[in-house]
Structure formats: C-alpha cells, structure tokens
Amino acid sequence: MSKFTGLSQAEAEKRLLENGRNCLKEEKQKTVLQMFLAQILNFTNAILGAAIIISIILHDYGEAIIMLVIVVANAVIGVVQEGKAQKALDALKKMSVLRATVIRDGETKEISSEELVVGDIVVLEAGKQVPADLKLLETARLMMDEKALTGESVPVEKDENFTADEKTGIGDRLDLAYMTTVVTYGRGIGEVVHTGMDTQIGKIADMVGQEKEKPSPLQKGMNELSRTLGIAVIVICAIVFLIGIVQGRDVLELLMTAVSLAVAAIPEGIPTIVTIVLALGMQRMAKINAIVKNMPAVETLGAVSYVCSDKTGTLTQNRMTVVKAFENGEYIDLDTLDKEKHDTLIKGLMLCNDASIASDGTEVGDPTETALVAFAKRYGIDKSVTEKAVPRINEKAFDSERKLMTTVHTTEDGKIISFTKGSTDELLMRCTHIRVNGTVREITNEDMTLISNAMSEMSFEALRVLSLAVREDNRDAVEQGLTYIGMIGMIDPERPEVVESIKTFKRAGIKTVMITGDHKDTALAIAKKLGIAERPDECVMGHELDEMSDEELRNRVSGLSIFARVSPEHKVKIVKAIQANNNIASMTGDGVNDAPSLKAADVGVAMGITGTDVAKGAADIVLQDDKFTTIEKAVKEGRNIYENVKKSILFALSSNISEVVVMFAAIAAGFAAPLKAVHILWVNLLTDSLPCFALGVDPNSSSDVMNKKPRKNGESIFADGGYFKVGLYSVIIAVVTLIAFLYAPIRELSASGTALSLKNIIDSFSDKQILMQSQTLAFCTLAVSELFHAIGMRDTETSLFKFNHLDNKIMILAFAVGLLGQLAVTEIPFFRNIFSTVQMTASMWGLVLVLSIMPLVAHEIVVLVKKVKKD
Structure with a gap:
C-alpha cells in the first residue's frame, strides 16, 4: 500500500480553503420569536384577537383572558412542531463527523474527517466508518454495510475493478464507498471524490431540509372551517348591527350584542379540545409502542390510503x-x-x-x-x-x-x-x-x-x-x-404477523407498498408471501424510475406494489407520485436513505430499535418495537381519534350555531337579546367544552372502523351527513331556546287577557323582571339541551337504548357538572347577581327539561327513519 503518496499537506490546505470543510451545511435557524410570530399571525387568531380587544373595551376581562390563552397555546404547539426538520439535519451532521486515516506526503496519519478534501487518499479498515465518498483504488475482501444508506440487507463486497454505467444505482456501485457506511470486513484504499454536501449523505441532508411541513388533513379542515366561520361572524355581526340601527337601538347595546354573536359564532374551545384529544391519543399510541412526535400525525395516520414500507427489518425479520x-x-x-x-x-x-x-x-x-x-x-x-x-x-x-x-x-x-x-x-x-x-x-x-x-x-x-x-x-x-x-x-424471512396486518389494511382500503434497496427477485418473493404483490409487472426497478417523468409515474403508481433497488431520491419521487393522486401516504423506514421520504410523506414512521437517529429525527412516529403490526394498531387508533374529533367538532358547531340562530332571530324580530354575553361564555365553557371533551375521548367509537375505506384527502368534516346533523340539531336547540325565552311574556299576556301580538310581546320585555325571567329560561334551556345533545352525538347511527352509557364516565361527569353548574347560576344568590338570572321554580325547571330533551327525541326519530330505509 506504500505505492500511494497522496496529496501534499500544502495542496490539501489549499483545497480546503477553496472548497470548504467536509461537513454538512448548517441552515440559518429561525429564532423562537420568529416561529412564534409566524404561528400567531393567521386568520383565525386575527378574528379571536379582534374579539379579545372588543371584550377588553367592554370590560369583559374573563372572556378576553380565555381567548388569549387559547391563541397563545396554539402558537406554542406550532413552534414545538416546527423543530422537526432541524432535528433531522442535526442528526445527519453528527453522523458525518469522525476521524479519517489518510495518506499525505507519503505518510499515513489520522485527521478529522472535516479536513478531508477531494483527491485525498483514505485507508479503510474493518470497523471504521467511511469519512467521505470514495472511488476505491484497492480492495482486499472489502465488505461494506450500506443498509442505512441503500437498504441492502447484507454487506456488499466491493471491487475496485468494477465499471458502472449511467443507469447503475448507488447500491450497485461496487467501486464506490459512501460517507457514513461501515467497513464490516477486509480493508481498502480509496480516493476522495465528493465531500460535504456533494456526498450521497449530503444530498440526503439537502432533500430533508427542502421538505417543508404540510398541514394534516384535520388541520386543513380546521383552517377552512375557521375561515368560513370568520367570514360568517363578520357578515352576521354587520347584518345585526344594521338591523339594530334601523330599529333605532342603542349603539352600545348593539356593540355588546355583536360581541355576543362573535363569541357565539366562534367555537373558540374547539382548538383546545382537539389539542387535548390528540394529546390523549398520543398517550394511547405510546401504550401500543408508537411514540408520536408530531401531534397532528395521530389523526393523519388514521387517514392514510397508502402504507409504504421498507422491506428489511420491517416486513422481514432482518436476519438471514x-x-x-x-x-x-x-x-x-x-x-x-x-x-x-x-x-x-x-x-x-x-x-x-x-x-x-x-x-x-x-x-x-x-x-x-x-x-x-x-x-x-x-x-x-x-x-x-x-x-x-x-x-x-x-x-x-x-x-x-x-x-x-x-x-x-x-x-x-x-x-x-x-x-x-x-x-x-x-x-x-x-x-x-x-x-x-x-x-x-x-x-x-x-x-x-x-x-x-x-x-x-x-x-x-x-x-x-x-x-x-x-x-x-x-x-x-x-x-x-x-x-x-x-x-x-436462506433468506431474510417475512414476519409472520405482517400477513394479517396487510389483510386488515386491504379490508380498510389501504394499499401496502414495498420500497426497498434490495433486488427485484428477493423483494417479489417476500411480497408474494406477504400478499403485497403477485406478478412481476407489479414491480419496478430504480433505473426504470429514472426513465419515467413525474406524470408517467403518477399514472402508473396505483398499479405498482414493489419498488426495488431504489435510491433516496426515488423514494421521495414515489411518495410524491402517490400524493399527486390525492392519496395520503405513510412511509416506514429505518435508514439514513429513508429520511427524505419519511419527511416527504404525510406520516413518517421510523423504527425505534434498528432505526438511525436521522430516520427518527425526520419521522412523525417512532415504533418502539419495530413491528409492522404496530402500524396497523396505530392506524386503527388514528381512525377512532378522528371519529371522536369529528363528533366533538360537529357537536360544538351545532351548539354554537344554535346560539347564533337564537340571537339573530330574536334581534331580527325586534325582541331583546335572549342571552347575555356572559351567558354564552358560560355555556361555551361549561356545557359545551366538558361534553365536547367527553366526546373526544369516547370509547364507543365504531368497532368496524377498519372495515371502512379511508376518507378522501381534503374530505370535509361535514362529510357523511355532517351538514344535516349540524343543521338539524342547531335548529332544534335554537327553537326550544326561543320557546323558553318567549314563555314568560306569553304567560303574562295570557294571564292579563292582553292580545298575543308581536308588538305586545316586544313591549313585555321592557319589564325588567319578565326580561330576566325570559333570559334565565332561555339560558337554562340552551345549556341543558346541549348536555342532552352531547349524549346523542356519541353515536348518531344507534338508538340511545342500545348505548352502554356507563363506558363513558367522563360524559356522565360532564353532564352532572353542567347540570349542577346551571343550578348554581339560578339558585345561589352570588351567581344570580353575576349572571343576572332569577331563581327557578319547579315548574320552570320542568319546562326546561321537557324542551331540553327534544334533541334526543330527534335523535331517536332519525335513527328509526334510517333503520326503516335500510330495511
């Protein structure tokens, strides 16, 4: 080996100055303040910010504080999530720093790998990592473990005499040794041909850095919902204000009414409830060995239509x-x-x-x-x-x-x-x-x-x-x-339990795709045993992908189940082709080569045991047990979580919209406001939020959730009858609340023998006692009817008499707390003064209960009609 003299120290130093150090580029990181401001400045927070300012002007400080806390909490969560890409790059950088044995001026010496330059002669020995991309000049039974970079399941024997062509993939370049791969046997000498960001691992780092965070399906739906509600708030408040001006109402009174409407229209508790539900989902995921790093991934995993998986160690046992x-x-x-x-x-x-x-x-x-x-x-x-x-x-x-x-x-x-x-x-x-x-x-x-x-x-x-x-x-x-x-x-055999998981995915409308650095024949043999593929035409090789345009791959990808001998660039290309067909893709991997595709996928899933730090850093979810079956359990959990989140949102919307309808209808008719801002805030905090939370953690989710097709990418939260449910129950709650509001003046007019005309009812509200009694009845009916409505929302397809009501103890607690809270604001003098309510009689409570149970009556009628149609 003495025939190599290498570069002179002077030439090496010159090249180091010209081309830079052999390390991965560090991107300029955002400050915490910059990330926080980026999260704060969005449409939803702008609407809530306006509501906060108006509340402060009107001295409704409690309401302002609650909304401010919600805005700040959401921003903090976003800042935490934004650090994921940088963690992946940091892990890559740590991997790339090591010591290298080089020959310079004819002498063998050890230097930091960061000091290597193109043209350096590097000595490789068993157990050492390769410090840069090398063209091998001499090999003696040199075996390289390239699994983390290429996915190859067994060490590769290198050959300095190998000649590659343009189509040869990185896993088949026997004359090259790549940065961060490991020498498992033998020895060799190579010339540095690429350093830093020009190496294969550098290209991977660049791809990881370029992949930007994408909103989850739920986040997309929430953003769209927020924009719609925000516009609705502005329009409704403007209409009410104009109506009030025409009616000759006091401007201050109108401003307070507009704030009440804004509070009623924006279900400000939804982001908090969704966050809590997802956080609890993360805990449940952890119990099945799936550690969730990125909160929205809890729900996104439940929406996947493709599970793209590495072969070695995930679908197979990772041992010959x-x-x-x-x-x-x-x-x-x-x-x-x-x-x-x-x-x-x-x-x-x-x-x-x-x-x-x-x-x-x-x-x-x-x-x-x-x-x-x-x-x-x-x-x-x-x-x-x-x-x-x-x-x-x-x-x-x-x-x-x-x-x-x-x-x-x-x-x-x-x-x-x-x-x-x-x-x-x-x-x-x-x-x-x-x-x-x-x-x-x-x-x-x-x-x-x-x-x-x-x-x-x-x-x-x-x-x-x-x-x-x-x-x-x-x-x-x-x-x-x-x-x-x-x-x-011999072969790296399939994991027996994976077969059942793939069958379950098929029933759930989810396609399993094998993406591997291994050879086509090996991949197809395993895929047949697992039930992923049957025919050779379902498999495509990496060099074939190079010849396809993005459009061609997009058109063919639905008919492909195996991608063999692929590079990191290929994996990203495959994931994006799947996404281009409006699919939600999960990517599973463990190596450095998987990092860009883990980041590009809607949900990246890394192996916790065999996975590299780079893969874990780029992923959204880490499997502690490296089992493919855990992905199946996590998908099921994700689907159940989404169903619960959906129930919570529909419940909150129907409750909030009913408040808007009540206020709007009453103002349009010329009545006094049926509800005060403090009433609406109380309902939103107590009889909305607690039942909403109970729905979010409901264990009574569909048992056949894995027998349904995945929801479509971009599917509205109102799909499958959501608009009907929100419309029906919001109207019912609004009608019974208005009936309760009008009960007192109608009773007084009837008792005095005065004609029941619109004018006389409006005039009745000039009596402060009648107005307080009417508002109290409306307040209590609204609150209690929402409590009953929450019970029905647990399962809108099943009769209440078939529910196991005891399996959701939080719902029982929420109902009890809500009812006791409502009793407190009418029966305790201190709270009556705060909420401007009157003490309720037994007959008044009887009226409230009869009206409030109407959402459950409607629930039973809807279930019966559906059953009759189905039969």
Missing part, C-alpha cells in the same frame, strides 16, 4: 435464516430434520464459517454465516463446543473470484477433513463424487442436473443458495476432487 435444505437428491423438511442423518451438512456449514453467536444471543459476523450458525443451533449443535472437539487447523479464505471458502479440521478420531462451502456452480466443477444416504460414489450428469434444478428452484424463490462439499486427508485445503454433500437456501 435457512429456510430450505437439499441433500440425498431431495428436499428436507426442516421441522422434522434428522440431525444424525444430516450431521455432515449441518456441522460442515457451521464449521466452515467465521461467525459466532454469543451467550446472550448476539450474532457476530457476516449475516449469511451467522444464519448457518443459527441453523445448527436450532438442532442443538453449538459452534463453540463443536470447534473444541473438531478444531480448525488450516483454511483458505473466501474471495469473490473463487466464490468458495475452505476450512480443514481434525476430527475426534484423529482424521483430517476439509469442508468447502460456496457457490453451487463453482463447487460442482470441483466435485468428482457425491454422498447419497451415507454412500459415496462418483457424481453423474444426472446428479448434477438434479442439483442444478434444485438450485434454480431455490434461486427462483429469491433464496441465497450455498452448497457444501468435503474431502478427507486434505490438510492443504485443496479445492479439487471434492465430494458433494448438499445445499441450503
């Missing part, structure tokens, strides 16, 4: 395993294998092997060789014990040209025997004999055909095939005149 064996001209059932009969095949593969398994179960060595050791251990054969009884006395190491490895051992009876394992084709050319059922004879053409056919069958199943041969008295490890014993086929 022997799954087939062939000896004596036939396949062997591994479950009933006779270890005495097949002793030579098992022990030979285990002894011709440099791997081991520690006492704690840790596998040490090449994954292919550890699989052979594990194969023997399955039948109670321990390598360390066997090696003491049959010690190795000579060996001929594996190399890529021979594709063979030979070890020589002394048997317990003192004989010499060699074991040769490797490529079946290469081994057969060196075999003169074959052992069949314990008898050694000359190998025939028929034997070779039978063995070749078995090898082809295993290869067709994407198994990695190794054959074993022996030779006695072969102290010098000669690889000629061998006796063929048998072969095994």
Whole structure:
C-alpha cells in the first residue's frame, strides 16, 4: 500500500480553503420569536384577537383572558412542531463527523474527517466508518454495510475493478464507498471524490431540509372551517348591527350584542379540545409502542390510503435464516430434520464459517454465516463446543473470484477433513463424487442436473443458495476432487404477523407498498408471501424510475406494489407520485436513505430499535418495537381519534350555531337579546367544552372502523351527513331556546287577557323582571339541551337504548357538572347577581327539561327513519 503518496499537506490546505470543510451545511435557524410570530399571525387568531380587544373595551376581562390563552397555546404547539426538520439535519451532521486515516506526503496519519478534501487518499479498515465518498483504488475482501444508506440487507463486497454505467444505482456501485457506511470486513484504499454536501449523505441532508411541513388533513379542515366561520361572524355581526340601527337601538347595546354573536359564532374551545384529544391519543399510541412526535400525525395516520414500507427489518425479520435444505437428491423438511442423518451438512456449514453467536444471543459476523450458525443451533449443535472437539487447523479464505471458502479440521478420531462451502456452480466443477444416504460414489450428469434444478428452484424463490462439499486427508485445503454433500437456501424471512396486518389494511382500503434497496427477485418473493404483490409487472426497478417523468409515474403508481433497488431520491419521487393522486401516504423506514421520504410523506414512521437517529429525527412516529403490526394498531387508533374529533367538532358547531340562530332571530324580530354575553361564555365553557371533551375521548367509537375505506384527502368534516346533523340539531336547540325565552311574556299576556301580538310581546320585555325571567329560561334551556345533545352525538347511527352509557364516565361527569353548574347560576344568590338570572321554580325547571330533551327525541326519530330505509 506504500505505492500511494497522496496529496501534499500544502495542496490539501489549499483545497480546503477553496472548497470548504467536509461537513454538512448548517441552515440559518429561525429564532423562537420568529416561529412564534409566524404561528400567531393567521386568520383565525386575527378574528379571536379582534374579539379579545372588543371584550377588553367592554370590560369583559374573563372572556378576553380565555381567548388569549387559547391563541397563545396554539402558537406554542406550532413552534414545538416546527423543530422537526432541524432535528433531522442535526442528526445527519453528527453522523458525518469522525476521524479519517489518510495518506499525505507519503505518510499515513489520522485527521478529522472535516479536513478531508477531494483527491485525498483514505485507508479503510474493518470497523471504521467511511469519512467521505470514495472511488476505491484497492480492495482486499472489502465488505461494506450500506443498509442505512441503500437498504441492502447484507454487506456488499466491493471491487475496485468494477465499471458502472449511467443507469447503475448507488447500491450497485461496487467501486464506490459512501460517507457514513461501515467497513464490516477486509480493508481498502480509496480516493476522495465528493465531500460535504456533494456526498450521497449530503444530498440526503439537502432533500430533508427542502421538505417543508404540510398541514394534516384535520388541520386543513380546521383552517377552512375557521375561515368560513370568520367570514360568517363578520357578515352576521354587520347584518345585526344594521338591523339594530334601523330599529333605532342603542349603539352600545348593539356593540355588546355583536360581541355576543362573535363569541357565539366562534367555537373558540374547539382548538383546545382537539389539542387535548390528540394529546390523549398520543398517550394511547405510546401504550401500543408508537411514540408520536408530531401531534397532528395521530389523526393523519388514521387517514392514510397508502402504507409504504421498507422491506428489511420491517416486513422481514432482518436476519438471514435457512429456510430450505437439499441433500440425498431431495428436499428436507426442516421441522422434522434428522440431525444424525444430516450431521455432515449441518456441522460442515457451521464449521466452515467465521461467525459466532454469543451467550446472550448476539450474532457476530457476516449475516449469511451467522444464519448457518443459527441453523445448527436450532438442532442443538453449538459452534463453540463443536470447534473444541473438531478444531480448525488450516483454511483458505473466501474471495469473490473463487466464490468458495475452505476450512480443514481434525476430527475426534484423529482424521483430517476439509469442508468447502460456496457457490453451487463453482463447487460442482470441483466435485468428482457425491454422498447419497451415507454412500459415496462418483457424481453423474444426472446428479448434477438434479442439483442444478434444485438450485434454480431455490434461486427462483429469491433464496441465497450455498452448497457444501468435503474431502478427507486434505490438510492443504485443496479445492479439487471434492465430494458433494448438499445445499441450503436462506433468506431474510417475512414476519409472520405482517400477513394479517396487510389483510386488515386491504379490508380498510389501504394499499401496502414495498420500497426497498434490495433486488427485484428477493423483494417479489417476500411480497408474494406477504400478499403485497403477485406478478412481476407489479414491480419496478430504480433505473426504470429514472426513465419515467413525474406524470408517467403518477399514472402508473396505483398499479405498482414493489419498488426495488431504489435510491433516496426515488423514494421521495414515489411518495410524491402517490400524493399527486390525492392519496395520503405513510412511509416506514429505518435508514439514513429513508429520511427524505419519511419527511416527504404525510406520516413518517421510523423504527425505534434498528432505526438511525436521522430516520427518527425526520419521522412523525417512532415504533418502539419495530413491528409492522404496530402500524396497523396505530392506524386503527388514528381512525377512532378522528371519529371522536369529528363528533366533538360537529357537536360544538351545532351548539354554537344554535346560539347564533337564537340571537339573530330574536334581534331580527325586534325582541331583546335572549342571552347575555356572559351567558354564552358560560355555556361555551361549561356545557359545551366538558361534553365536547367527553366526546373526544369516547370509547364507543365504531368497532368496524377498519372495515371502512379511508376518507378522501381534503374530505370535509361535514362529510357523511355532517351538514344535516349540524343543521338539524342547531335548529332544534335554537327553537326550544326561543320557546323558553318567549314563555314568560306569553304567560303574562295570557294571564292579563292582553292580545298575543308581536308588538305586545316586544313591549313585555321592557319589564325588567319578565326580561330576566325570559333570559334565565332561555339560558337554562340552551345549556341543558346541549348536555342532552352531547349524549346523542356519541353515536348518531344507534338508538340511545342500545348505548352502554356507563363506558363513558367522563360524559356522565360532564353532564352532572353542567347540570349542577346551571343550578348554581339560578339558585345561589352570588351567581344570580353575576349572571343576572332569577331563581327557578319547579315548574320552570320542568319546562326546561321537557324542551331540553327534544334533541334526543330527534335523535331517536332519525335513527328509526334510517333503520326503516335500510330495511
């Protein structure tokens, strides 16, 4: 290796000044204040801000404080979420800083990897990370673990003589070594060809930084709802103000009425309730080993229509395993294998092997060789014990040209025997004999055909095939005149539990897509077993993606289930093609190469055990157990959470709209305001918010939630009858509240024999006692009817008599607290003074209860009508 002199120190320093340090670019980060202001300055907060200012002018400080707290809380949550991209970049940067062994001025020295420049000569040894992208100049059995970068499940043997063309993917460039990949075996020398942001990992960092946060489906719906409500508030307040001016009302009174309407129209508690529901959802997700980093991801995961998954370690077990064996001209059932009969095949593969398994179960060595050791251990054969009884006395190491490895051992009876394992084709050319059922004879053409056919069958199943041969008295490890014993086929097998999860996803209308750096045949073999794909035309290779335009891929992506030998850029391209068809995509991964696609996906899911820090930093959700089945549980949880959030929002809207209708109808008719601002605020805080929260954590969500198709991207919160529900119940609550409001003047007019005319009713409200009584009845009816309405909103498709009311104890508590609170504002003098209410009689409470139960009556009628139509 002394033939390399490398750059001079002076030239290296010159290039370092010209091109910069070998590190990832640091983006200028926003300050906390900048992020906070960006969150504050939006349309919804502007409306609430105006309401806060008006409330302060009118000395309604309590109301102003509540709304201010909501605005600030939402902004703080947004600031926390915004740091996700920077964390991913920080993790990448940490990975890229290490020490490098270089040759400069003919001398070998160790420097910081940040000081490397293009043209430097770097020495690679087992256990070291590659400090920059290198063109290999010399290799000696150099094996690289590139899984984190390419997704390749086994180490790659490098070859400095390899020649690539333009279509060769990064995983197939055997003449290159990439920054942050690890040398697992051998040694090599390479010339630095790319540093910093020009390296493969630098390109990944650039892609991660370019991916911007996207609002979740729920956030989109909430933003649209906020804009609609904001416009409605302005229009309604303007109309009421104009009506009041025409009616000759006092301007101050009109301003106070407008504030009341604004408070009634904007369900300011919804953002808080949604935040709490999502936060509790995060806790429930954690119990099933899904750690949620980005709160909206809780709900977004429930809306996914595509689950894109890496193969190795997620859909498979991430460990090579022997799954087939062939000896004596036939396949062997591994479950009933006779270890005495097949002793030579098992022990030979285990002894011709440099791997081991520690006492704690840790596998040490090449994954292919550890699989052979594990194969023997399955039948109670321990390598360390066997090696003491049959010690190795000579060996001929594996190399890529021979594709063979030979070890020589002394048997317990003192004989010499060699074991040769490797490529079946290469081994057969060196075999003169074959052992069949314990008898050694000359190998025939028929034997070779039978063995070749078995090898082809295993290869067709994407198994990695190794054959074993022996030779006695072969102290010098000669690889000629061998006796063929048998072969095994191994693969990184699928996780058995994944099959059921994929079936569940199919029932739920969710497509599972395999995106892997592995080879097409291997990916297709696993995909068939998992039920992801059946035909080769469902698979596309990375080099084929390079030839497709974004539009072509968008048109084809729905018919594809496997993407093999893909690069990080390909993964992002695939995710965006899926999203371009108005789908919501989840991406699962564990490596550095997965980070850009994890960030680009609507929901990025990283592996917690095998995942790199970069992948975890870019993801929204981290799986603590690395199980694909956990994604299924998380999707189900996400769907239930959305159903609960939807129930909460529809309930809050129907309640708030009923308040607006009551106020608007009364003002338009010329009546006094049925409700004071303090009444509306009380209802919104107590009889709206608590039941709203109870609906948000309702355990009575649909049991068949995974038998439904995913909701469409951009689907309105009012889909599936939402407008009807809000309209029906808001009108019912408004009507019963107006009836309660008009009860007192009508009763007084009837008792005095005065005609029931609109003018006389309006005039009746000039009596302060009648007005207070009317407002009290309206206030109580509105509050209690919303409490009953919340009970029905738990399930609008099922009769109340079929509910298990006891399974939502929070709803029972919310109802009790709301009712007791309403009693307090009418029966306790202190609160009566604050809320300007009167003490209620038993008959008045009876009227309130009869009117308030009407939403539940309507609920039963709607359920009955639906049942009749269905039958």
